Every structure is written in structure tokens, then in C-alpha cells.
Amino acid sequence: MSVDAQTMLLLSNAIAFVAATFLLIEWRSLRERFLLSFALGFLCIVVGCTLAPLRQSGDFLLGVWLSNSMVPLAHFMFLLGAASFAQRRLSPAWFAAPLLCSALMAIPGLGDRDQVMSLFNAAFVAVFCLRAAGVLLEARRTTGSETRTLVATFVVHGSFYAVKAGCAFVPGAFVDLSSYSGVLIPISLFEGILVEVALAMSIAGALRRRREERATRLAESDPLTGLLNRRGFEARTRDVQQQGGSLLLIDIDNFKTINDCFGHQDGDRLLVDLSAFLAVRLPASAVTARLGGDEFVVLLPRIDEGRSLRLAEDLCTGFAIRQGADNCGTLSIGCAPVLPGVQDLSPAMRQADRGLYEAKSKGRNRACLAPCFSGSEARAGILPYPIAASG
Structure with a gap:
């Protein structure tokens, strides 16, 4: 049974919304910065998926440009979340990357508009994901299975988008973003759903481990001096x-x-x-x-x-x-x-x-x-x- 692109877009929107809501609730309770970053990333996906249907009515600014700009912005927030989780600081130059991506996708006269937007979109997503995996590996916070899953998800997802960027000008890959036609568009939507689920499950596992570690610290430490009991x-x-x-x-x-x-x-x-x-x-x-x-x-x-x-x-x-x-x-x-x-x-x-x-x-x-x-x-x-x- 085949599933059309609009259905997969709706499913992706629903998963991202549930993940964002869950992470925001947990953030209000725990005040862990990485939870807020990942939640904002999922909210960017929700905004992008919500605006995407407007492209069918010919609204380029909201339905195509802004909707597609939400994708690299979401992955930049995931990068911030990974850096916060690994207790690492990113260079200030990284914060200009989402704006640069949106600006490049808006420049007219660079050839076929759909192919150019797909190239910049996929390239920036690949860079953000691979950098997120690198940040986690650099900090050596890979002892837990959920963290290793998080690293693997970023590596696979970033590699997929690197291939996707290389295929931007392949005939038939991206025919028309307004009508969701092209071979890579449904594949990309399906892969995105899998990544959302993997990210949500990995973060939930990381939360469980953090709670266990915090409970152990409280049980094994002296509240007055901070030393072990x-x-x-x-x-x-x-x-x-x-x-x-x-x-x-x-x-x-x-x-x-x-x-x-x-x-x-x-x-x-x-x-x-x-x-x-x-x-x-x-x-x-x-x-x-x-x-x-x-x-x-x-x-x-x-x-x-x-x-x-x-x-x-x-x-x-x-x-x-x-x-x-x-x-x-x-x-x-x-x-x-x-x-x-x-x-x-x-x-x-x-x-x-x-x-x-x-x-x-x-x-x-x-x-x-x-x-x-x-x-x-x-x-x-x-x-x-x-x-x-x-x-």
C-alpha cells in the first residue's frame, strides 16, 4: 500500500508535535537546556509541516521558502541540543548558519529554483547533523545506549542529506517542490519520520539515565557538605x-x-x-x-x-x-x-x-x-x- 507525500507530511507533523510537547513539559520540570533546544527543533518541524500545504495554492514565501527554511533551522536547534547535552560550547559562527541558509535559498537567478533550494537545504542539514554527532563523540558521552543511538541517528541522517544535496540537480530527483513530485521527496519524508522517532526515543532514554544519575547522586551525597555519605x-x-x-x-x-x-x-x-x-x-x-x-x-x-x-x-x-x-x-x-x-x-x-x-x-x-x-x-x-x- 503506497502512502502519498501529504499523508507522510501530516504524520511527520503529528510526531514532531507530540515530541515537542513532551520535551517542553520535561524542560519545565528539569530545566535542562538541551531539552529546550530539542523541543524548539521539533517545533520548527511542526511550523514547516503546517506551512507546507500553502505551496499548493502558489504561496512561495510561506509555503516553499519559509517552510523549507524551517528544516535547517530545526536541525540547528538539534545541534544546540547535542552541544548542551555534551556540555560543549559552539563557535559563534554556527549561529549565523541558519540565516545564511535562508538567505541563499531566497536568492533568485541561481538556476532552477527548486534544485537550488534543495541543494542549500540538504547541505546545511547534513553539516548540522554531522557536527552534532561530532560534538557528542568529542565529549565522549557515549557510554549509554541511548546516546550511542543519538550519535548513530545524526550520522545516518547527516549522510542521507549529504547524498540528497549531491542529487539536487539529478534529473527527476526534485521536479516540483510545490506539488511534492520527484523521487527523493517521498523518500526524504519517510526518512524524516524515522529520524523523528529515533531522536525522540533517544532523548527519552537520556532523560531516564539523567534521572537515575541524579537520584543516585542525591542518595549517595551529604546534603550539607556535598561530599559522599x-x-x-x-x-x-x-x-x-x-x-x-x-x-x-x-x-x-x-x-x-x-x-x-x-x-x-x-x-x-x-x-x-x-x-x-x-x-x-x-x-x-x-x-x-x-x-x-x-x-x-x-x-x-x-x-x-x-x-x-x-x-x-x-x-x-x-x-x-x-x-x-x-x-x-x-x-x-x-x-x-x-x-x-x-x-x-x-x-x-x-x-x-x-x-x-x-x-x-x-x-x-x-x-x-x-x-x-x-x-x-x-x-x-x-x-x-x-x-x-x-x-
């Missing part, structure tokens, strides 16, 4: 801990007294200040988390206990200087080694807690490395010293 720390260190290294257990001295004397707001500011201090002073490979209250933990991959102890001592000194002459809110730190290939950080955490207890016992504002557990103590979870109390 206990759950996030366990998830992030699951693979890193097998490399071996060291573990630091950090506690703010006299934190309860600070809260009681100065108020919880000042206590919260101290926690945030410590988080910022650790972000600057720790190596980039460190995994840092707030376990709760004023207790922080740091995993230092591939750093032995000697280097970690010196680093912990520098942290104590640096934070005390940061707090000023009042010396309010110093640090006590317990250090422990993490053996390569370890599957569980609990023994290292217990040993670091022993070091923390020793630092508190020796007067606070210092770092200590406690001796290792014996095998029987590690298996039984027996501690020679009590767990370090906060303060």
Missing part, C-alpha cells in the same frame, strides 16, 4: 580499595562544645569549611566522605601509611592555622593501611579508629597511626581500645 563512600571505594593505600578517619575536636557554645549554625559552617579545606589539600585520587556528625573518612589509593601520616599531620596543622588564633575546631586523625586486594574496609576502619582514639588521648590536634590488629582481633572485631568518642 557512607553509602556513597562504600559504592565509590568498592573497586578503588583493591588497589591498596591508606585510610584516614577525621574528627573535629570539641565539636559538641562548639555547637553548644556558638550554635548549630556555626557548627554547620565549620563542617562546610572542613569539606572545602579537604577538597583543596587532598590529592585528586582521594575519596572523601562525611560519615555523620563531625566524622569524615578519606581513602587514599596507592599511598602508604607513612605518606598518609605525614599528609594527616599537614592537615591538622593547616586546619588549625585556618581557624585562627582561637584554635577553635582542630582535627584529630587516625591513620590505617589498606592492603592491596582487600574486599572489606572494616578492619582498616577499626584500626583508623584506634589511631583516632590515640590522637584524642594524647591531647587532640594531631594524627596517629595505630598498630595493626592481630588476626584473631580482626576476625572477632575486638578492639583493645574503646571506639573514639566525639570531642
Whole structure:
């Protein structure tokens, strides 16, 4: 059963309208810029498809020129959406491309008008699509299946339009844009419908992945400091801990007294200040988390206990200087080694807690490395010293 060009145009219009509406609703909720760009792209297709029937009544300006100009403009918006999704910035020169395309299609006297318009239209669409695929690949945001589908869609669609531009002056390819005649016109409409569906499904998949990533970040992060929480720390260190290294257990001295004397707001500011201090002073490979209250933990991959102890001592000194002459809110730190290939950080955490207890016992504002557990103590979870109390 054959389907005429007008029917395919109507179907394309309906799909683009539904996709635009869905993306605009999602954009109002999430405020992701790439959603707005893709939605505007689909709206351009809706405008173009709505104006296209006017060409049958002889309206060149609206039915042919403006309708056809909407196609490269839509793909330029898709390019903006891809760049925003990949967190990349386009050169300002790209923003002049849609206007240049529309101007070139309006120039009279360049030969057969339909062929010239088809050439410029298809060429600009091909450039926008291939550039969109390149932007996504450059940013290496292709780990998700939906993103790979998005890249593949842009590559195939851009290649099709490159071929279409090369066929613009082939006899019979584009006979009359006003009557939708020509071999490539129905093929192009059919291919456009497939691309609209592929784009909409890819973006919906990307939205799902973004929601999952956002939910994971919220579940694994501490809302006050922005660091990982206990759950996030366990998830992030699951693979890193097998490399071996060291573990630091950090506690703010006299934190309860600070809260009681100065108020919880000042206590919260101290926690945030410590988080910022650790972000600057720790190596980039460190995994840092707030376990709760004023207790922080740091995993230092591939750093032995000697280097970690010196680093912990520098942290104590640096934070005390940061707090000023009042010396309010110093640090006590317990250090422990993490053996390569370890599957569980609990023994290292217990040993670091022993070091923390020793630092508190020796007067606070210092770092200590406690001796290792014996095998029987590690298996039984027996501690020679009590767990370090906060303060």
C-alpha cells in the first residue's frame, strides 16, 4: 500500500508535535537546556509541516521558502541540543548558519529554483547533523545506549542529506517542490519520520539515565557538605580499595562544645569549611566522605601509611592555622593501611579508629597511626581500645 507525500507530511507533523510537547513539559520540570533546544527543533518541524500545504495554492514565501527554511533551522536547534547535552560550547559562527541558509535559498537567478533550494537545504542539514554527532563523540558521552543511538541517528541522517544535496540537480530527483513530485521527496519524508522517532526515543532514554544519575547522586551525597555519605563512600571505594593505600578517619575536636557554645549554625559552617579545606589539600585520587556528625573518612589509593601520616599531620596543622588564633575546631586523625586486594574496609576502619582514639588521648590536634590488629582481633572485631568518642 503506497502512502502519498501529504499523508507522510501530516504524520511527520503529528510526531514532531507530540515530541515537542513532551520535551517542553520535561524542560519545565528539569530545566535542562538541551531539552529546550530539542523541543524548539521539533517545533520548527511542526511550523514547516503546517506551512507546507500553502505551496499548493502558489504561496512561495510561506509555503516553499519559509517552510523549507524551517528544516535547517530545526536541525540547528538539534545541534544546540547535542552541544548542551555534551556540555560543549559552539563557535559563534554556527549561529549565523541558519540565516545564511535562508538567505541563499531566497536568492533568485541561481538556476532552477527548486534544485537550488534543495541543494542549500540538504547541505546545511547534513553539516548540522554531522557536527552534532561530532560534538557528542568529542565529549565522549557515549557510554549509554541511548546516546550511542543519538550519535548513530545524526550520522545516518547527516549522510542521507549529504547524498540528497549531491542529487539536487539529478534529473527527476526534485521536479516540483510545490506539488511534492520527484523521487527523493517521498523518500526524504519517510526518512524524516524515522529520524523523528529515533531522536525522540533517544532523548527519552537520556532523560531516564539523567534521572537515575541524579537520584543516585542525591542518595549517595551529604546534603550539607556535598561530599559522599557512607553509602556513597562504600559504592565509590568498592573497586578503588583493591588497589591498596591508606585510610584516614577525621574528627573535629570539641565539636559538641562548639555547637553548644556558638550554635548549630556555626557548627554547620565549620563542617562546610572542613569539606572545602579537604577538597583543596587532598590529592585528586582521594575519596572523601562525611560519615555523620563531625566524622569524615578519606581513602587514599596507592599511598602508604607513612605518606598518609605525614599528609594527616599537614592537615591538622593547616586546619588549625585556618581557624585562627582561637584554635577553635582542630582535627584529630587516625591513620590505617589498606592492603592491596582487600574486599572489606572494616578492619582498616577499626584500626583508623584506634589511631583516632590515640590522637584524642594524647591531647587532640594531631594524627596517629595505630598498630595493626592481630588476626584473631580482626576476625572477632575486638578492639583493645574503646571506639573514639566525639570531642
